[in-house]
Amino acid sequence: MTAQPFLEIRNLTVELPTDSGPIKVLDDISLAIRRGTTMGVVGESGCGKSMTALAIMRLLPPGFKITSGQILLDGEDITDVPDARMRELRGNEISMIFQEPMTSLNPVFTVGEQIAEAVRQHQGLDTGKAEQRAIEMLKAVQIPGAEARLNSYPHEFSGGMRQRVMIAMALACQPRLIIADEPTTALDVTVQAQIFALMRELQQETGTAIMLITHDLGAVAEMADDVAVFYAGWRIESGPAAEILRRPSHPYTSGLMSCTPRLRLGASAAEGGAALREIAGMVPQLGKMPVGCRFAPRCTRADGYCRTNVPKDVIVGPQHTAMCWKAEEEALA
């Protein structure tokens, strides 16, 4: 539990310049992922989860800039290394699995080529050996008939199979960190479970760290060692998964949890008492952020002080921090 983090983000800020001044898409984000563990990153859409992932990969959309902070990969700050060094890291030390398996594979190349290409690029293997490696990877992600499937094109695979190909591609160079951006959102529930099981299995074999971006707290409970909760460009709570899921400090986190349906046989919402709730309101628009706590307009516990003062990230438990005035009061009490 005390191992040095493999990836550490310190006070990362990403801005988008606009005509009416820069907008902070990520505001002073910090988080750390330990070797061989899984960090679940949760929050509603548009809170900066994917933006954080793209910042790590240095693949931010045009216009978006890292304006301050550090991203330390095994101690090396990768926010300002040359592009050539970044290309060495991408696909090799850090890999990414994207949300949309249907569109993330190139339709005009075989899956074998798309996997082998990364291996040739980073490990300097010749065509034959790279192909061998691609077959191994397809076997590792349990695609039946790997040798024959090597020459298939993406459109000949189902969504779940394509996501397996994406995982094979991400793992081909044995990266030490995999960023999975909602890897199962586009897939059937049954396939989701298979993909998660596969990722866990491969993690145990290779010891890679995983950053799992999701809005599914069920997936976090199943997969993650640690959790970071994002809201409106802030990382509002972070800590060990077991701790946060049992005792969330931030009202937003508890709100998210009460939005997650739990299956219980024979219990309807009416008789079970614990009806599925929603968090009223919407994530504030970028550039129209509230002055104080950004969650205050939707928070049931917010008072005047919350609305005018930006909360600090305070320790609320062992390795557990939250950005909330109320959580701070409780921790001190």
Next chain:
Amino acid sequence: MDIFRKMTPTLTRLLEAFLLVMAVVILNFLLIQLAPGDPVEVIVGEMGGASEELIAQLRASYGLDRPVLEQLFIYLGKVLTGDLGYSYYFNTPVLDLLLQRMPATILLVLSALVVAVVLGTFAGALSAKKPDGMGSHLVTLFSLVGYSAPVFWIGMMLLIVFASIWPIFPVSGMYSMRRPDGIGYYLDIAHHLVLPSVTLATIYIAYYSRLARTSMIEVLGQDYIRTARAKGLPENKVIWKHGLKNGLIPIVTMIGLQFGQLFAGAVLVETVFNWPGLGRLAYDSILRRDYPTLLGILLFSAVLVMIANALTDIAYRRIDPRMRRAKA
């Protein structure tokens, strides 16, 4: 049985192509009947006048005194046996005439096409890399000018600049008066080819650069391009491998569709540059009312366009694997 099933689409296509060619022949034949002017009058005019008797004799010898429908069926019957008739003007078989003129046109059209596709795609793809950059605006400007300038005007401007003011290229024709031997012969033809093919290519460079720009901008915004970057590929591979192979799909489709227009352009270019191909022959044949030759040229170009379309189809399938299983 399996072979039969595999062959069926090909046979269907061949049959379709055959019927289409026949339709083209019939339509052309009837269209020419509608055109004003009489071939016999042109021949007689060039002879410096003739008696009524001789005119009637000429009409009879060319079969022009028979009803139009009968003429059509005679022509169709001959075409099916590969006989395209005799040129009124040259008095040689049309087929020989066409085969003799065809290589010059194919050379011109293909070299213009290659220049247009390669330059156009390259310029378009480069400008798609930075859609707001200086180079991108230049490409857009050039394509606007190239697209709206008439072919014959471009030809004449190039002649004025590169054959008259600064005479580095020959004014017209395909060969020098004194034909060199060996490799010099081909270099001589290439030298003559530069201005006509650039003239014919200009509008298509403009067209393909616009098409490639749009297509590549769209492709470079796709998820799989981000995947390629996330894999750590150098930017060159991202654009020229992962981007271009997708970006080429609409371009290849367009090549097939535009082949006919390219032939039409060749008529103008060959006339301006006195290029000894089918296009110039077509132009001259219209003036001479040499209908058998004209019909032969139209038939030839219809067949060539169909061959080009078939080749495009094959190329299309090679590039886009999603099309391979689709209807043949």
